[in-house]
Amino acid sequence: xxxxxxxxxxxxxxxxxxxxxxxxxxxxxxxxxxxxxxxxxxxxxxxxxxxxxxxxxxxxxxxxxxxxxxxxxxxxxxxxxxxxxxxxxxxxxxxxxxxxxxxxxxxxxxxxxxxxxxxxxxxxxxxxxxxxxxxxxxxxxxxxxxxxxxxxxxxxxxxxx
Amino acid sequence: xxxxxxxxxxxxxxxxxxxxxxxxxxxxxxxxxxxxxxxxxxxxxxxxxxxxxxxxxxxxxxxxxxxxxxxxxxxxxxxxxxxxxxxxxxxxxxxxxxxxxxxxxxxxxxxxxxxxxxxxxxxxxxxxxxxxxxxxxxxxxxxxxxxxxxxxxxxxxxxxxxxxxxxxxxxxxxxxxxxxxxxxxxxxxxxxxxxxxxxxxxxxxxxxxxxxxxxxxxxxxxxxxxxxxxxxxxxxxxxxxxxxxxxxxxxxxxxxxxxxxxxxxxxxxxxxxxxxxxxxxxxxxxxxxxxxxxxxxxxxxxxxxxxxxxxxxxxxxxxxxxxxxxxxxxxxxxxxxxxxxxxxxxxxxxxxxxxxxxxxxxxxxxxxxxxxxxxxxxxxxxxxxxxxxxxxxxxxx
Numbered sequence: 001x002x003x004x005x006x007x008x009x010x011x012x013x014x015x016x017x018x019x020x021x022x023x024x025x026x027x028x029x030x031x032x033x034x035x036x037x038x039x040x041x042x043x044x045x046x047x048x049x050x051x052x053x054x055x056x057x058x059x060x061x062x063x064x065x066x067x068x069x070x071x072x073x074x075x076x077x078x079x080x081x082x083x084x085x086x087x088x089x090x091x092x093x094x095x096x097x098x099x100x101x102x103x104x105x106x107x108x109x110x111x112x113x114x115x116x117x118x119x120x121x122x123x124x125x126x127x128x129x130x131x132x133x134x135x136x137x138x139x140x141x142x143x144x145x146x147x148x149x150x151x152x153x154x155x156x157x158x159x160x161x
Numbered sequence: 162x163x164x165x166x167x168x169x170x171x172x173x174x175x176x177x178x179x180x181x182x183x184x185x186x187x188x189x190x191x192x193x194x195x196x197x198x199x200x201x202x203x204x205x206x207x208x209x210x211x212x213x214x215x216x217x218x219x220x221x222x223x224x225x226x227x228x229x230x231x232x233x234x235x236x237x238x239x240x241x242x243x244x245x246x247x248x249x250x251x252x253x254x255x256x257x258x259x260x261x262x263x264x265x266x267x268x269x270x271x272x273x274x275x276x277x278x279x280x281x282x283x284x285x286x287x288x289x290x291x292x293x294x295x296x297x298x299x300x301x302x303x304x305x306x307x308x309x310x311x312x313x314x315x316x317x318x319x320x321x322x323x324x325x326x327x328x329x330x331x332x333x334x335x336x337x338x339x340x341x342x343x344x345x346x347x348x349x350x351x352x353x354x355x356x357x358x359x360x361x362x363x364x365x366x367x368x369x370x371x372x373x374x375x376x377x378x379x380x381x382x383x384x385x386x387x388x389x390x391x392x393x394x395x396x397x398x399x400x401x402x403x404x405x406x407x408x409x410x411x412x413x414x415x416x417x418x419x420x421x422x423x424x425x426x427x428x429x430x431x432x433x434x435x436x437x438x439x440x441x442x443x444x445x446x447x448x449x450x451x452x453x454x455x456x457x458x459x460x461x462x463x464x465x466x467x468x469x470x471x472x473x474x475x476x477x478x479x480x481x482x483x484x485x486x487x488x489x490x491x492x493x494x495x496x497x498x499x500x501x502x503x504x505x506x507x508x509x510x511x512x513x514x515x516x517x518x519x520x521x522x523x524x525x526x527x528x529x530x531x532x533x534x535x536x537x538x539x540x541x542x543x544x545x546x547x548x549x550x551x552x553x554x555x556x557x558x
Contacts, residue, residue, distance in 0.1 A: 006313065006314050009306050009308055009311035009314055010311075010314060011306060012301070012304035015302040015304055016275065031248055034244070034248045035249060039249065044253075124505075
């Protein structure tokens, strides 16, 4: 038998080939372990995630959830210019405040101009028909004095006009 | 509230989401591709004058490849999820290409390295002792065949791998440009030229880096640099920088001549936000000046003393490395300095020194490949075979 034929010297190549094969196998196994079972059930995500999202406890209750305990504010609010702005936007989700119709923790009250300005600051990117102001100019024009609580001298947050 | 913002910006235009790390990523990947192409000039195209660098370039490409992913991982809020792009690639996303290209290119470089260094590995495995011996034995996969026939086989396989590696390296880097070029919402990025520009500037940065690294390595080893190798690299560098720069200028010229609506923002961008990094650095300091210097080296190099010849080549290389970095910066950051409304701008962006994605992190990541290269050189010296001289029949090893 001839031993000077190149194939006699290909042993290392065979080993490397086997090693590559092993690598590919390991990759396939690892991949099957890493990909979650319900992957691709509905789309490019884990199907079970839909149920997990659905099972999150609700945080927000809407204005109706406040009405029972705060009828006064609810009435003012519903009749005012902020009727379209949800209570929980300016305060916080009801789940942090009351549970099973019982009060359990204080609700934040943000009595600051910064709250109002976050929605009403004049910006080119806002729709033109949305009421917008330049806070300092506006207060000065209306004859008030600007400060961190300035807006509340003239506006009721629940019914600003 | 934000003095650095002017005009009509959408809320999602305010933040520079693709930070300095996303500048580093194409920069490092470019060095990978560029260094690989230099090694292939020798391994595939048989440019004998580049023989002193054949192995070194391959090792350098590998070391840069090892860190190429780090800037991206550091950029991610959840680096541990980075693997998902490989595990469950979404073919609707251009990013999915990364997993395939990166992995296959990585395997090819690894294999090529192994075949190039295998004879050395076998020799170390038989001559060293103790832990080192065991280490090299594992590297050799337990086959100690250092015969001429086996080495000839290795060389043939090396050449095939290097040949496959060229299109892979081009794809890997072209794809990075594609990520930007395919974003049609952004007129500064969206051009089919983008992958090509990225590719050419990658080769420029790779060659420039090797000119510097090679001379540095020779200094550290206390041997003389091979002037012919430097001269050859300088010639290639000149060629590729001309092409790269021409493409970059052509892109701007097209935009400027068409005067479509986006020229309004882009001309402002180039003359204000990017005036230093584009005009001064990318075009003049890093473009025109090395063009002239390299022209001197290429055309008049024959009449130059080695010292001057190599110094001019090094200075040009340094400037071109800066140029390519500026180019990455101008693309990545520049593309985020104006609003998709085409009517608003961000005036400045200065990455912080100590931020998670700041300057220090970038420097740390960029230092790593050089440390790796030092370690590599310790484990598998890339220049020794030259001193040992040739049992080198067909000229390639």
